[in-house]
Amino acid sequence: MGIMGHHGDKAREALLDAAEELFAIHGVDAVSNRKIAEHVGTHNHSAVAYHFGNRDELIRALLERHLHSMQGRRNELLADLPEDAGLREVIACRILPWVEQLAAMPQPSWRAQFLYQVRSVPSAAKVLASSFETNDGFDELFLRMRDSLSNISQPILRARASVLGHLALGICAEFEAALQAGTQHGNWTSVGYFLIDAGAGMLAAPVTHSEDFLSPPTIPSLI
Structure with missing residues (x-):
C-alpha cells in the first residue's frame, strides 16, 4: 500500500x-x-x-465495521456446538461474540451506544435492512433454539428472539456508558452471562396469551 x-x-x-x-x-x-x-x-x-x-x-x-469479525466468531462457536447442546449454550453463540467485541474495544468505546441510537432513526431504516439482511449464523441459531423449545410456536419464538436482541443492545449501551462514567459494576463477561441467563428464561417462558399481535420484526437485530 x-x-x-x-x-x-x-x-x-x-x-x-x-x-x-x-x-x-x-x-x-x-x-x-x-x-x-x-x-x-x-x-x-x-x-x-x-x-x-x-x-x-x-x-x-x-x-458493517465490526460485523464480519463478530459473524466469524459466532460461526466458530456454532461449529463447536454439540448436537445435544442446551438452550443456554445456543444463546451463548449469539451473545458472547457481541460482548467479546465490546470488551476488546479501546476505551472509551461508543459502539453499543451508537447502535442503540441508530436503530431508532427512521432515516437509517433502509441502510439497516440492507446491511443486516445476511447476518451469518442467525438462521442456524434459530433452528437450534427451535429444537430446544419445540413447545413454543415459531412466530412466538421469532418474536422473543427479536426482543432478546433489543434487550441485549439496550443493556450493553447502558453498561458502556457506565464504564465511561466510572459507575459500572462487574465486567463485560458478567454482562454477557447475565444476558444468556435472562435470554434463556425469556425464550422458554410459558405462552399464556394469543399470538395474534405478532408480526415480523421491522428492525433487524444488530447483534
Whole structure:
C-alpha cells in the first residue's frame, strides 16, 4: 500500500471513530458531516463526502465495521456446538461474540451506544435492512433454539428472539456508558452471562396469551 493509500485509510478510520462517538452522544440526525470533520481536526468539511460518498454510506460503513469479525466468531462457536447442546449454550453463540467485541474495544468505546441510537432513526431504516439482511449464523441459531423449545410456536419464538436482541443492545449501551462514567459494576463477561441467563428464561417462558399481535420484526437485530 502506498503512502497516500495509508493516509487515506487512517483518515477514513478517524472519521468513523468521530462519527460513532458523536452519533452515540447526540443521535444520528443531530450530527452534521461538518461536525464530524471538525471533530477529527480537519478543516476540510467535505471529508465525509470524499471518503464515503453520502450519509447512508457513512452509516453503512459504521454498521458493517465490526460485523464480519463478530459473524466469524459466532460461526466458530456454532461449529463447536454439540448436537445435544442446551438452550443456554445456543444463546451463548449469539451473545458472547457481541460482548467479546465490546470488551476488546479501546476505551472509551461508543459502539453499543451508537447502535442503540441508530436503530431508532427512521432515516437509517433502509441502510439497516440492507446491511443486516445476511447476518451469518442467525438462521442456524434459530433452528437450534427451535429444537430446544419445540413447545413454543415459531412466530412466538421469532418474536422473543427479536426482543432478546433489543434487550441485549439496550443493556450493553447502558453498561458502556457506565464504564465511561466510572459507575459500572462487574465486567463485560458478567454482562454477557447475565444476558444468556435472562435470554434463556425469556425464550422458554410459558405462552399464556394469543399470538395474534405478532408480526415480523421491522428492525433487524444488530447483534
